[in-house]
Amino acid sequence: MADVKFTYRDAVAEGIAREMRRDPSVVCLGEDIGAAEGVFKTTVGLFKEFGPGRVWDTPISEQAIVGAAMGAAMTGMRPVAEIMFSDFLACCWDYLANEIPKARYMTGGQVTVPLVVRTANGGGLGFGAQHSQAVENWAFTVPGLKIVAPSTPADVVGLMAAAIRSDDPVVFFEHKALLAGSGPRPPDDHVIELGRAAVVREGTDVTVVALASTVPLSLKAAEQLAGEGISVEVVDLRCLIPLDMRTVLRSLEHTSRLVVVEENPYQGGWGGTVVSVVADEGFEMLDAPIKRVAGANVPLPFADSLEAEVIPTVDKITEAIRRLSVY
Amino acid sequence: MTPEELLDAYAEMVLIRRTERAAHDLFMSGLVKGTTHLAAGHEAVAVGASGALRPDDYVFATYRGHHHALARGATPEECLAELMSRSTGLCQAKGGSMHLTKASSGMLGSYAIVGAHLPMAAGAAWSAKLRGSGQVAVAFFGDGATNIGAFHEALNLAAVWALPVLFVCENNLYMEYTPIEAVTAVPNPAADRAAGYNMPAEIIDGNDVVVVHETVARAAERARKGEGPTLIEAQTYRHFGHSRADPAKYRPADEVERWMKHDPLDVARARLEALGVPPETVADRDRRAAATVDAAIAAAKNAPEPEPALAFTDVWADGGAAWRT
Numbered sequence: 001m002a003d004v005k006f007t008y009r010d011a012v013a014e015g016i017a018r019e020m021r022r023d024p025s026v027v028c029l030g031e032d033i034g035a036a037e038g039v040f041k042t043t044v045g046l047f048k049e050f051g052p053g054r055v056w057d058t059p060i061s062e063q064a065i066v067g068a069a070m071g072a073a074m075t076g077m078r079p080v081a082e083i084m085f086s087d088f089l090a091c092c093w094d095y096l097a098n099e100i101p102k103a104r105y106m107t108g109g110q111v112t113v114p115l116v117v118r119t120a121n122g123g124g125l126g127f128g129a130q131h132s133q134a135v136e137n138w139a140f141t142v143p144g145l146k147i148v149a150p151s152t153p154a155d156v157v158g159l160m161a162a163a164i165r166s167d168d169p170v171v172f173f174e175h176k177a178l179l180a181g182s183g184p185r186p187p188d189d190h191v192i193e194l195g196r197a198a199v200v201r202e203g204t205d206v207t208v209v210a211l212a213s214t215v216p217l218s219l220k221a222a223e224q225l226a227g228e229g230i231s232v233e234v235v236d237l238r239c240l241i242p243l244d245m246r247t248v249l250r251s252l253e254h255t256s257r258l259v260v261v262e263e264n265p266y267q268g269g270w271g272g273t274v275v276s277v278v279a280d281e282g283f284e285m286l287d288a289p290i291k292r293v294a295g296a297n298v299p300l301p302f303a304d305s306l307e308a309e310v311i312p313t314v315d316k317i318t319e320a321i322r323r324l325s326v327y
Numbered sequence: 328m329t330p331e332e333l334l335d336a337y338a339e340m341v342l343i344r345r346t347e348r349a350a351h352d353l354f355m356s357g358l359v360k361g362t363t364h365l366a367a368g369h370e371a372v373a374v375g376a377s378g379a380l381r382p383d384d385y386v387f388a389t390y391r392g393h394h395h396a397l398a399r400g401a402t403p404e405e406c407l408a409e410l411m412s413r414s415t416g417l418c419q420a421k422g423g424s425m426h427l428t429k430a431s432s433g434m435l436g437s438y439a440i441v442g443a444h445l446p447m448a449a450g451a452a453w454s455a456k457l458r459g460s461g462q463v464a465v466a467f468f469g470d471g472a473t474n475i476g477a478f479h480e481a482l483n484l485a486a487v488w489a490l491p492v493l494f495v496c497e498n499n500l501y502m503e504y505t506p507i508e509a510v511t512a513v514p515n516p517a518a519d520r521a522a523g524y525n526m527p528a529e530i531i532d533g534n535d536v537v538v539v540h541e542t543v544a545r546a547a548e549r550a551r552k553g554e555g556p557t558l559i560e561a562q563t564y565r566h567f568g569h570s571r572a573d574p575a576k577y578r579p580a581d582e583v584e585r586w587m588k589h590d591p592l593d594v595a596r597a598r599l600e601a602l603g604v605p606p607e608t609v610a611d612r613d614r615r616a617a618a619t620v621d622a623a624i625a626a627a628k629n630a631p632e633p634e635p636a637l638a639f640t641d642v643w644a645d646g647g648a649a650w651r652t
């Protein structure tokens with residue numbers, strides 16, 4: 001039967017299930033991921049298909065979850081650990097900042113840590129300050145972590161496959177505002193190499209670099225501006241590490257104008273690194289200053305109207321692009 | 328332990344003692360930079376445990392971990408070369424004293440964030456359980472680690488999942504410069520917590536290699552039978568300060584004297600004597616250890632520094648460090 005709808009949240013479970021079917025060393029652990037199928041329903045069907053031997057409910061112990069995943073990864077398993085909300089990464093940050101990314105290096109290459117830490121990231125669902133932050137930039141400050149943040153169901157599946165197969169640790173950000181969205185179900189064995197950005201809309205006037213939730217926002221902005229005669233190219237980075245700067249620089253060769261749209265705060269956001277590489281290696285190509293549309297430097301407020309003030313919106317993106325196009 | 332096993336254990340302990348003395352002297356003479364946390368005095372814990380484990384079992388240690396690397400087969404030369412920033416070091420001079428690792432014999436690292444490796448050991452034990460390998464994992468940690476969250480999260484998870492893991496506390500009475508009793512709500516910092524996790528616990532003489540061996544052997548057997556984790560609090564004492572050149576003036580003289588009289592090497596020697604092992608045999612092991620460590624010092628001193636390119640290897644599993652296209 002053809003799928004009526006293949007949602008982003010279905011894609012998470014499907015992506016994990018595909019890898020669990022092909023590789024018995026893939027195991028899952030996290031809070032409420034088993035019989036309850038996840039608070040975001042991103043592990044639906046896993047417990048039923050693979051049972052309690054491969055899908056493990058944990059106590060509320062973020063350090064034990066990620067620390068145990070690390071120990072298992074060092075000893076022959078490929079654990080997929082869930083941290084329910086990305087804000088909670090702070091509770092086990094030692095593992096992401098000091099243990100997992102450093103173990104291989106500081107032992108002179110004696111150990112590998114092939115694990116995935118998945119987590120629900122970002123705003124848009126009105127959960128308030130401690131359950132809404134986009135924190136991909138936290139991970140971006142740590143050498144030794146790979147970072148994935150897909151924007152479509154098909155990319156979720158393809159990048160989940162690559163993340164689980166990766167011999168390096170991967171932090172996999174699932175955006176809460178995208179969970180209910182749907183798209184085509186990818187074919188079997190759909191794998192997207194980590195570190196490959198996608199040009200998701202071609203254009204000639206301005207390049208917009210986006211990630212996760214800001215991809216659909218940027219596409220909407222591009223659609224609106226097409227009506228005004230502005231041609232926007234949208235690049236979906238898909239991964240922050242490896243960071244596909246080659247695709248960004250190649251796009252700038254024909255647009256010469258750059259807007260970076262990121263949900264994490266402007267202060268310390270990943271866009272700062274993207275634009276610093278462009279300033280260093282792409283300066284001659286630019287015909288205008290670079291604009292960053294980013295989260296504001298405030299905690300996320302609760303009310304939708306207030307939240308819209310501080311995270312990227314279609315209006316903020318169109319405004320930034322319009323200004324650049326007439327520069 | 329048979330007399331032969333005990334003699335081997337003694338020899339290993341002497342080798343560790345000699346290596347630690349060398350590390351101390353090399354630090355004082357400026358050939359070892361940064362810091363060291365010496366385990367002289369703690370030898371019986373590492374050697375007793377290691378002898379009771381299978382070669383494929385997993386061991387996780389702290390920054391005070393030289394004895395665990397050595398007990399699991401690292402050579403004094405590899406260890407001293409690492410401390411001296413030589414390319415022949417255990418971790419290619421990328422780890423240093425606090426991160427000695429010998430993964431090829433299951434010694435999966437020394438970790439310098441207090442308590443962080445307890446969940447890892449639980450995870451390695453979980454992995455062994457999932458694979459049905461019959462392996463056990465052991466986390467060695469200090470008394471100070473019993474007051475950090477990761478300790479409690481690891482014990483609970485290990486108990487709930489009945490994991491084949493041993494938590495071995497090396498209680499040397501101090502966390503850095505503070506007596507552990509001054510900052511801990513219970514008298515036995517590790518063992519008194521075990522009941523809260525429905526986990527059996529034993530308090531043992533950590534300076535008696537035979538006692539450590541037997542206790543760990545029993546706990547490992549339990550774990551292999553699927554009966555879950557055990558907590559062992561091994562009482563011991565460090566012979567040097569906490570780190571670097573710390574003279575450990577905060578420890579009362581009578582306490583130091585009492586513990587120095589209960590040196591794990593003396594305890595083992597007395598046991599060997601009681602078993603009828605001739606003193607010449609014991610002295611021969613002392614001589615061999617001294618010769619091994621002297622040779623190790625010379626070899627490490629003569630070894631080359633690491634190539635600069637090594638700074639950019641092994642961030643990733645492909646051996647490289649590339650972060651962008």
Ligand SMILES: Cc1ncc(C[n+]2csc(CCOP(=O)(O)OP(=O)(O)O)c2C)c(N)n1
Binds near residue numbers: 439
């Ligand atoms: C999380 C953390 N906090 C503080 C320190 C600094 N520190 C290093 S060793 C140490 C004392 C630990 O004492 P204990 O666990 O008893 O081990 P011992 O050094 O006695 O072997 C402290 C506080 C650290 N490394 N990690």
Ligand SMILES: [Mg+2]
Binds near residue numbers: 503
């Ligand atoms: Mg201590």
